[in-house]
Amino acid sequence: MSETIAPVVSRLYLSQLAPGAVQSEIRAMSLACDAMGGINLAQGICDTPVPAVVEEAAIAAIREGHNIYTRLDGIGRLRTAIAVKQERDYGLSYDPESEVLVASGATAGLHAAVMALLNPGDEVLLFEPFYGYHVATLKSMRVKPVFVPLADGDFALDVDALKAAVTAKTRAIILNTPANPSGKVFTLAETEAVAEVCLEHDLFLFTDEIYEYFVYDRQRHIAPATLPEMRERTIVISGFSKTFSVTGWRLGYVTAPAQWMGAMSYFHDLTYVCAASALQHGAAAGLEQLPPSFYTQIAADHQSKRERIVSALRDAGMTPSVPAGAYYVLADAANLPGATAAEKARELLKATGVAAVAGSAFFSKGRGENLLRFCFAKKDVDLDEACARLRQLR
Template sequence: MSKTLATHPHTASRLALSELAPGAMQSEIRAMSVECDRIGGINLAQGVCDTPVPMQVESAAIAAIVAGHNIYTRQDGIGRLRKAIAEKQQREYRLNYDPETEVMVASGATAGLHAAAMALLNPGDEVLLFEPFYGYHVTTLRSMRVKPVLVALAEPDWVLDIDALREAITPRTRAIIVNTPANPSGKIFNRAELEAIADVAREHDFFVFTDEIYEYFVYDGAEHICMATLDGMRERTIVMSGFSKTFSVTGWRLGYVTADAKWMGAMGYFHDLTYVCAPSALQHGAAAGLEQLPPEFYKQLAADHQSKRERIVSALRDAGMEPSVPAGAYYVLAKASRLPGETSAQKARHLLAKTGVASVAGSAFFRPGRGEDLLRFCFAKRDADLDEACVRLRRL
């Protein structure tokens, strides 16, 4: 008798989801964005950054399409953009990177992290992250069967507890992820904190992955410090940043990584394997931005968003939702204890139904059981939309 699918003893187990899939779910950020779109609300949930694109960036991308720059580039990006990134790192941080071997244009900073983790980490390794965390950092590691180990920052000002960091180290620890300025807290790690983290990394021979996508969104005279500038850290630091936030082009998926040449070859291989290359014509737009925009652009960017921060902070206070005022990035975590609901996800959905303003449940940025009394609001919005959201929040 011939064997059929119905009688084959292994059929049921072979037609199954992967071990990772049952625990995977749509992020709370995207879920709230979908619900906001459904009701036609104002989306302060997702960091879409829908402020205007600089003219130099936009026009250069359009010109590149017309000029025929629509085919594959090198997996690590066009030479013009790699050179502009290297010059930017030298100009801003006095870091010297060879644009031929130490700069990679990625399909977003998220792709940069993915490529770095694939190249430098193994299944079963552990990576230390600070809590509150950005969910994509955690889920990217988990997707590679790398274990994220959370180290809580001390509330209410999200201060580094270096003893807690040291206590989280195990023989399997391989790296630390530092997001500064941070999503969702807006924390900027100061020099003393970064030096303490660097001491741990050098002592235990760890990599440090730094997500610096919000490097220009700093307020009240605060300073962004790149970890790779500290003594002995350039070789072990993988710097990730991009153009999504700075140039308001989140949909372009353009980021970059700068790192020592000994690591970049493997990272480039995995970026090629997953993404092939970043969007070709759009790379020319980003290059034009780096080449042409003056220092005043970045100062004005910070000033504009500090003004937006003041407006949303004031509205949240008037609504009885005490905010944690961020030092950087463009998000605010606010207390939601006055809103009905046992979980922050329920509170966020109540707020959306009541006001038409979408936020994100604080639990999306903490381990289970934490963050249930917090909501996150994004204020990188056009002024008219942000002001209308503030009016609606004050109605509470």
């Protein structure tokens, strides 16, 4: 009698996460744009000039030998400069020795915070339209994102919808203000409503404030940690990519109470070891030496860029939602050929050489298919050329 041989099952296979992980539509459009030599308004590259003091300090740091590992939470000079900045701008006091983490980009700051503070199966509320990397970071930790849609058109917060989204598994809310991709700046009343939900249900608040200086039309950025009883539960995440036009440096930071910071620093060290040493000196110099007028000029310059792209989109028959902050515009693409937003983005690229991102990348399934996102943080010559090309659609 012959023996039955069990089939061989390979132990070589992808993780449970991998099959659902796809290249972001932002990166995909950047690649498609590069392939045809187009103008990239898809990715928030921010290719405006780097402040001279930041650039020169980083170069000097390399030459002075600042090329080895730093402390896991960053160099003391930069941690101190960040603490001074938070006190100056918002009256928030953080100890640079125990409450500031220099991260390898704001994305790494969120990654470390999620690893340190959340568990698989926890739920986190995000406002829709959302930034895809927030969602992907949560999913990579087996944390469930729960979307709270903002109102169509003006992106107003529906407080009742926010409250209804809270369950026994909810552990945190992510608040991105000014927001990518909508440019929404949460008002004081809306921020207070978010804080009230956090306090009522004992939730963490993760804030992405990287566009804090990109505010227009006399709008004001509200730092949620400044609200009563919120500092102890707010994990403030920001960085220098946008403010200093150094997106490729991957340099961000986290400020948070000391009781949470130790674990976050550990997980950042585990994944990234430390942020680039010499580049930290460049950012520190910027924080120390750039005057207040530098930050107000950022807003003025980008408001001018906003007006140009908004005008061009209107002329092209793509009605824009005028952003109050950040440097993106969501525009109506219903008149473009294509059944989906991704198809519309590729048709636009083919017709004009201008790359945008499918609006569906920022919404839950089935939404955003008639929207495209455009980035206007570009050199004037490139932005003006993109606007001219878009007007060809008339």
